Amino acid sequence: DQQVKQNSPSLSVQEGRISILNCDYTNSMFDYFLWYKKYPAEGPTFLISISSIKDKNEDGRFTVFLNKSAKHLSLHIVPSQPGDSAVYFCAASGTSGGSYIPTFGRGTSLIVHP
Amino acid sequence: DSGVTQTPKHLITATGQRVTLRCSPRSGDLSVYWYQQSLDQGLQFLIQYYNGEERAKGNILERFSAQQFPDLHSELNLSSLELGDSALYFCASSVVGWGTDTQYFGPGTRLTVL
Numbered sequence: 565d566q567q568v569k570q571n572s573p574s575l576s577v578q579e580g581r582i583s584i585l586n587c588d589y590t591n592s593m594f595d596y597f598l599w600y601k602k603y604p605a606e607g608p609t610f611l612i613s614i615s616s617i618k619d620k621n622e623d624g625r626f627t628v629f630l631n632k633s634a635k636h637l638s639l640h641i642v643p644s645q646p647g648d649s650a651v652y653f654c655a656a657s658g659t660s661g662g663s664y665i666p667t668f669g670r671g672t673s674l675i676v677h678p
Numbered sequence: 679d680s681g682v683t684q685t686p687k688h689l690i691t692a693t694g695q696r697v698t699l700r701c702s703p704r705s706g707d708l709s710v711y712w713y714q715q716s717l718d719q720g721l722q723f724l725i726q727y728y729n730g731e732e733r734a735k736g737n738i739l740e741r742f743s744a745q746q747f748p749d750l751h752s753e754l755n756l757s758s759l760e761l762g763d764s765a766l767y768f769c770a771s772s773v774v775g776w777g778t779d780t781q782y783f784g785p786g787t788r789l790t791v792l
Contacts, residue, residue: 568720596778607680607768607783608721615778653720659777665711665734666781668720 567591568656570669578677583641585672587654590635593663594656599628599639602651602671611652612639644676681705682784684769690790696757699787701769703750707782709733709775710752712744715766715786727752728775759791 569588577583587597595616600608614621614628614637621628627640641648651673655666681704691697703710712724723736727746738744741759746752756763766788770781 566720573718598780600783605785607682607770607785609680609783610780613778613780655721657778664777664779665723665726665736667723668713670718670720 565590566669567594568654568667568669570652570654570672572672573670574673574675576675576677577644579646580643583639583644583648583674583676585639585641585652585654585674587637587639587669588635589637589656591656591658591663591667592635593658593660594667596657596659597628597630597637598655598657598666599626600653600655600668601648602653608653641674644674646676646678649674649676680782680784682769682771682782684767684784684787686787687785688788688790690792691759692792693759693761695759695791696755697759697789699754699756699767699769699789701752701754701771701784703752703769703771704782707771707773708750709772709779710746710750711770711772711775711781712738712752712754713768713770715768716762716764721768724754726775733775756789761791764789764791 598613654669713721724738726734772779
């Protein structure tokens with residue numbers, strides 16, 4: 565049973581436009597959420613995170629939005645660049661109790677066309 | 679470069695064999711995690727060590743074992759290998775291994791079991 569779901573295996577956008585990657589979770593105990601980016605032949609790299617006490621966190625071109633009632637988060641990349649082409653993993657953890665190890669989604673492959 | 683190193687990069691072996699994957703964490707990080715990524719799957723957490731002691735266990739098979747040595751490097755031992763063990767194995771490290779501690783991933787070891 566997948567507790568973190570990324571329902572779009574792939575996404576294709578034009579350079580300069582917005583990329584929106586979505587993630588849904590089922591476990592109500594999750595209160596910390598992360599996005600990782602992975603290039604081929606490399607390990608995942610931490611991108612941005614958000615705590616459940618916030619509904620938005622921004623870092624440059626990257627913004628993560630959290631909708632706790634819908635158990636949904638999204639990563640917005642504006643403007644998208646060809647170098648953003650990678651696989652993006654959503655992850656969630658529960659910082660209280662024993663579930664601090666992140667549970668990862670299966671990833672969304674983003675392709676940004678020049 | 680995350681500062682986490684993994685060796686070897688690639689490993690090809692036969693069913694029934696035993697292999698050892700090695701990970702060196704970032705300087706200063708006390709916690710090491712092992713993950714498995716099979717085809718089209720997310721990162722599945724296997725096991726975590728903190729300062730030489732096992733801290734958390736995920737979906738790790740009994741045929742798999744790990745340890746963290748006094749110099750903080752870690753090894754993942756996979757025995758009686760089966761075709762289904764073919765996957766990417768990632769090591770990650772973090773400072774304290776708790777709560778919202780960010781994990782830094784190595785480049786992975788690609789294991790192919792023939």
